[in-house]
Amino acid sequence: MRITRPRTRAGATTAGATALVAAAMIATPLSTSITAASAHAATPAEAVPAVAGHQLVSGESSPLSIAQCQAKWKIACYTPVQYRQAYNLNPLYKSGVTGKGRTIVIVDSYGSPTVQHDLDVYSKQFGMKSAKVQVKKWGHVPEFDPKNADMTGWAGETTLDVEMAHAVAPDAKIVLVETAVAETEGVTGLPEMMSAEKSLIDHGVGDVITQSFGATENTFPGFDKGDFSSIGKLRYAFKDAARHGVTVLASSGDGGATDSTADGKGYYKKRVNSWPSSDPLVTSIGGTQLHLDAKGNRTAPESVYNDNGAGGGGQSHVFDRPAFQNGEKKVVGNRRGTPDVSMAAAVNGGAWVYSSFDPTAVGWDVSGGTSEASPLFSGIVALADQAAGRRVGDIHKALYTLADRRSSGVVDVNDGTDNSYQGVTGYPAANGYDMATGVGTVDAARFVPALARASRHS
Known part of the structure; x- marks a missing residue:
């Protein structure tokens, strides 16, 4: 994966109307079918994230309907109210499972100076109560500059992360960690993120951590020589999370199989x-x-994300197949396969997000990418933590076990094509586990209690 590139934002202009379509991707640009925003890419020497397809445009004054989005930009756009219906979250809320008493940790470079205000506006728009965003700065985070494309790119990612997590787990606490060094390809920025995560874990802060960033394995020092120690030296936060029962999530990327x-x-x-x-x-x-x-009712089964980006997935070249994927050996071979599970990420079907960190583009935008999916799933984990009365911890064993029992709320995704991207052939959607969507997605009303029960025995 890239070393922490925030999911990108891009403007879509049709018939004189301008909207912001943010591809919440692991540094993956939106394709020109929605927008061909001017690319901002940086070399490693500049030590900034490569935010391709990034363009600041004026936001909408209010969210539009699905029909209006389709008429203006040829895409569907969804609200958290519709997401809640689609993922069958409402029965959980009615039973009191809202994420109360649980904490979601979100890690982003730089953060956003308006994140609390923006979450308040977002929540009010959709009839939800807001939540307090506790901001923790890690290192000497520079003052926010709305003219700095790297900072605004990360601010867009931060906004997406916070609003998506809140949309699913409205009563969960949110801790936003803002780091001082932008993550780019390779190692840059990752040590700060990992040390911040370990510190919070050691201090008992957070039940689930969501990471909407990543760097391609091949870009780490030593990779070409088969030396994976540069990645190995960064794993200490995840090992610490395992010891403390903290669930760690990460976006699989928006470059498909590449x-x-x-x-x-x-x-x-x-x-x-x-x-x-x-x-x-x-x-x-x-x-x-x-x-x-x-x-928010489904008009067709959920399908593979492959528009203006594609869901990341495939075999790791660093890690061997873990025990929890032994049942998927025919698919993953002897390597670690990704993803494990999936949530909404397509730009055509993206989420409404409100932001005001850029004074020239205040308003409502539509965002997509797997950096939308990861915070959405962090909300699912927070709900399961509450239902279990404890942290569910590393969910891999439970997840793959539940996938074999379709009545447990794991919903297979075998619709659509594959996650081919940029001329690299990807992996097809298939019955059961595949490296396009993992075990599939979830019906939250069934999955959350099932995960809560399974975690007690894992």
Whole structure:
């Protein structure tokens, strides 16, 4: 994966109307079918994230309906109310399972100076109570500059992360960790993120950590020589999380079966994978496309995310197949396969997000990418933590066990094509586990209590 590139934002302009379509991707640009925003890519020497397809545009004054989005931009756009219906979350809320008493940790470079205000506006718009965002700065975080494209890129990612986590687990506490060094391809920025995570874990802060960033495994020092120690030295936070029962999630990326090159300006012409998503201590969250009506009811089965990006997935070149994937040997071979499970990520079916960190683009935007999917799933984990009355911890064993019992709320995704991208052939959606969507997605009303029960025995 790339070393922490925030999911990108891009403007879509049709018939004089301008909207912000943010591809919440692991440094993956949106394709030109939605927008061909001016690319901002940085070389490693500049030590900034390669935020391709990033363009600041004026936001909408209010969210539009699905029909209006389709008429203006040829995409569907969804609200948290519709997401809640689609993922069958409402029965949990009615029973009191709202994430209360649980804490979601979100890690982003720089953060956003308006994150609390923006969450308040977002929540009010959709009839939800807001939540207090506790901000923890790690290191000397520079003052926010709305003219700095790297900072605004991360601010967009931060906004997406916070609002998506809150949409699923409305009563969960949110701790936002803002680091001082931007993550790029390779190691840059990751040590700060990992040390911040370990510190919070050691201090008992957080039940689930969501990471919407990643760096291609191939871009780490020593990779070409078969030396994976540079990744190994960064795993200490995840090992610490396992000891403390903290669940760790990461976006699988938006480059399908490929991912960004070291300079952030292109993609490998072969199948690659990215870290931390590829780490066996991390639950890899892939992407799907929802098909909903105005009430949030499904008009078709969830399908593979492959529009303006594609859900990351494939074999790790660093990690061997972990025990929890032994039942999937025919699919993953002898390597760690990603993703493990998936949530909404397609731009065509993206989420409404409100932001005001850029004074020239205040308003409502539509966002997609697996950096949407990971915070969405962090909300699912927070709900399961509450239902279990304890941290569910590393969910891999429980997840793959539940996937064999379809009545447990794991929903297979075998619709759509595959996650091919940028000319690199991906993996097809298939019955059971596949490296396009993992075990599939979830019906929360069934999955959350099932995960809570299974975690007691894992």
